[in-house]
Amino acid sequence: MTTEASAGPEAIIEFRGAGYRLPSGQVLLHDVRFTVRRGETLVLLGRSGAGKTTALKLINRLVEPTDGQVLIEGRSTLDWDPIALRRHIGYVIQDTGLFPHYTVEQNISLVPRLEGWPAERIRSRSQELLALVGLDSGQFLGRYPHELSGGQRQRIGVARALAADPPILLMDEPFGALDPLTRMEIRREFLALQERLKKTIVIVTHDTSEALLLGTRIGLVEGGALKGLYSAKDFLHSSEPVAAAYVEQLHALEEFERGQ
Amino acid sequence: MSGMGFFSQHAGEILQATLEHVWLVGATMLLAIAIGVPLGILVARRPWLSKPILGAANIAETIPSLALLGFLLPTPWLGDRADRIAITALTLYALLPIIRNTAAGITGVDPAVREAARGMGMTSRQILFQVELPLSLSTVLAGIRVATVLTIGVATIAAAVGAGGLGEFIFRGLAMVNNQLILAGAIPAAALALLADFCLSVLERRLRPAR
Numbered sequence: 001m002t003t004e005a006s007a008g009p010e011a012i013i014e015f016r017g018a019g020y021r022l023p024s025g026q027v028l029l030h031d032v033r034f035t036v037r038r039g040e041t042l043v044l045l046g047r048s049g050a051g052k053t054t055a056l057k058l059i060n061r062l063v064e065p066t067d068g069q070v071l072i073e074g075r076s077t078l079d080w081d082p083i084a085l086r087r088h089i090g091y092v093i094q095d096t097g098l099f100p101h102y103t104v105e106q107n108i109s110l111v112p113r114l115e116g117w118p119a120e121r122i123r124s125r126s127q128e129l130l131a132l133v134g135l136d137s138g139q140f141l142g143r144y145p146h147e148l149s150g151g152q153r154q155r156i157g158v159a160r161a162l163a164a165d166p167p168i169l170l171m172d173e174p175f176g177a178l179d180p181l182t183r184m185e186i187r188r189e190f191l192a193l194q195e196r197l198k199k200t201i202v203i204v205t206h207d208t209s210e211a212l213l214l215g216t217r218i219g220l221v222e223g224g225a226l227k228g229l230y231s232a233k234d235f236l237h238s239s240e241p242v243a244a245a246y247v248e249q250l251h252a253l254e255e256f257e258r259g260q
Numbered sequence: 261m262s263g264m265g266f267f268s269q270h271a272g273e274i275l276q277a278t279l280e281h282v283w284l285v286g287a288t289m290l291l292a293i294a295i296g297v298p299l300g301i302l303v304a305r306r307p308w309l310s311k312p313i314l315g316a317a318n319i320a321e322t323i324p325s326l327a328l329l330g331f332l333l334p335t336p337w338l339g340d341r342a343d344r345i346a347i348t349a350l351t352l353y354a355l356l357p358i359i360r361n362t363a364a365g366i367t368g369v370d371p372a373v374r375e376a377a378r379g380m381g382m383t384s385r386q387i388l389f390q391v392e393l394p395l396s397l398s399t400v401l402a403g404i405r406v407a408t409v410l411t412i413g414v415a416t417i418a419a420a421v422g423a424g425g426l427g428e429f430i431f432r433g434l435a436m437v438n439n440q441l442i443l444a445g446a447i448p449a450a451a452l453a454l455l456a457d458f459c460l461s462v463l464e465r466r467l468r469p470a471r
Contacts, residue, residue: 060379086381097376101394111380160380170379 011035012168012200013059015226017068020054028054031068032226034219038167041194041201043215045208045246051224052204056170059202060089072168087111090161090199094173096153098145104130104156105141111164129159134189151182158190162197171203175210187213208246212236220246266440274429278448281425284415285452287347289408292354296407297400299355300362301388310363317356325349325417333421346418346425353414354407361403365396398468405460412453416445426452 013036020029029051036042044052057063058070061077069076077085098107108129109122117125127137133155145153154175161169175183175190187210194201205211211218211232218235220227222242230238236247267274299317303310323331332338332345339345369392377387393400419427426445433441 062375062379083381083383086379088381091376091379093372093376093379095370095372097370097372097374097379099373099377099391099395100370110382114380114382114386 010038011071012038012073013202014071014074015055015058015068016071018055018058018065018070019067020051020058020063021066027224029058029224034226034229036200036202038200039198041203041214041216042219043203043205043211043217044219044221045205045211046221047206050221052221053172055221055226056172056202056204059168059170060086060091062086087115087164088166088168090163090166090169092157092161092169092171092174094176096145096157098153098156098160100145102144103141104143104145104148107145107156108160108163110160115164125163129163132162132193133159135159149182150178151186154178154186155189158193162199167200169199169201171201173205174203176205176207190214208250212250267444270444274426274444274448277424277426277428277445278452280423281412281415281427281449281452284343284346284350284418284423284425285408285411287343288350288354288411288415289404291347291351292358292407292411293404295351296355296358296403297362300359300400300403301366303359303363304366304392314356314359314363317352317359320352321356323352325353325414326420328352329417329421342418342421342423345421346415346423350411350415350418354411357403357406357410358400359403361406362396362400365399366392368399369395398464401460401464401467405457405464408456408460409453412449412456416449 015032015034018029018032019027021027032055034042044055046052054063058065058077059072061080061082064078069078071077072080072085072089080088099110102110105126108126109117112122112125126141130137130140135152135155140148140152140156145156148156154177158174161171175186178186191214203210203214205214212235215232218230218232220230220235220240220243227242228238228240230243235243238244238247299313303313320328328349329345332348335345337344338348373391373395374387377391382390415425416427416430418425419431426449429441429445433439433443433445
C-alpha cells in the first residue's frame, strides 16, 4: 500500500483546460481538467454525444485540442510524435476494428510488427496474449475475425491493444456491443486482468453499472463539460443532479426486483 | 463461301489482328491502372479533388471516340504513330471506372477499421498499403474489369487511324458491305471481351474480403 501511495501521485494523463471546437465553431468539449494517475482506471460516463469519445481521442491525438492542452507523461500531446504516442497507448473500440483480412495472429501482432520485433518474439507474444484473454492459441491464432463470436472478437481487440505492452489503455464503449451475459463475463475477466497488469486506463461508457464496476474513479461528462469526478462510493451518494439521475436509473431495476 | 470456310481461310490474318487487339488493350490497361488507381486514391483522400478529377474523366468519357482520335492526330509526339494515338484515347476512356471504383473501395472501408489502424499508430502510408488497398482490392478489380471490357469494344475503332486490331475487319467489311468480314472482327472481339470479363470476375470473387 505504501509503495502504491508513492507511485500514486504521478500523473500519467493530464487535461489542462483542454477543449475541442469543430471548424464550424461548434464546441464538443470545453475546458476539461483532470488527471489520471498511474495504475488508475478512470471511467468517463455520459450520454451519447456528451463529448466522452472526443475526450478519449484527445489522449492519443486522434483529435488535437483547440484550447488548452493534454499532457501524457508530462508532455503535451502536440510535442509527441503522433505515431510514437499512439503506439505507446493501447486503443480498444466498440466495433473492435479488427482487420477482416488479417488472421487473429496478424491482428494481435500488428503493433509489434510495426515496431519491428523479431519473428519468434512476435510469435510467443501472440500466444501469451491469447492466453491472457483466455483463448486457446492453437485454436484461434489462424482464424479470421468473421469466424469469431462477438465476445471472442472483443477479447482479441483487447489483446491487440495490449500487444506492445503499452502503459496506457484507452477503451471506447469496449463491451457495449455484447450481449449482457457475455458482457458481464468479459468485465470480470477484464478486472482480473487489470489486477495483474496495473495499466493506466481510461474507459468511455454510458453504462452506470459498468462505470461503478470497472472504475477507480468516475468522471461525469455532460454537454461537452466534465461535471465532476467521483469515487464509486461518492458517485452513489452524490447530490449533483446528473449523477443522481444515473444512480436513480440504477435503482429503478432494484425497485422492480423488490416489487416482484 | 460458307462462314466457317471464310474463318479458316483467314485464320492467320484473324489471329494477327487479335494479337494486335490484345496489345492495344493490354498497353491501355497498364497505363490506365497506373494512372487511375493513384488518382482514385487521391480522390478518396482529398474529397475536394473528387469533383475536378471525376469531372475531367467524365468529360473524356463523353467525347465521341472517332472525334477523340481525330483530335490526337496532329499532336506532336503522339501523332507520330497510330498505336500511340489509339492507346492514349483508349486510356482516357478506361480511366473513369478505375478512378471511381478505387475511390469507392477506399471510402467504403469500415470506419472502425480505419480508426483502429490510426489509433494503433499506423502511418497513413501503412494504412493505405496494409489496410485500405487490400480491403478494396475486389472493388478496384471490378473497375478494372469494366474498363477492360469497355476498352476491348472501343479498341475496334482504333483501326480508323491505322492502329490495327480487330477493327480492321469491321471497317473493311463496312466499306465493302461484306458481313463476313464484319463478323471476322466482331466475333473475336466479343469473345475476347467475354473471356476477360470471366477471368477478371473469378479473380474479383477470390479477392473479396470475407465477412
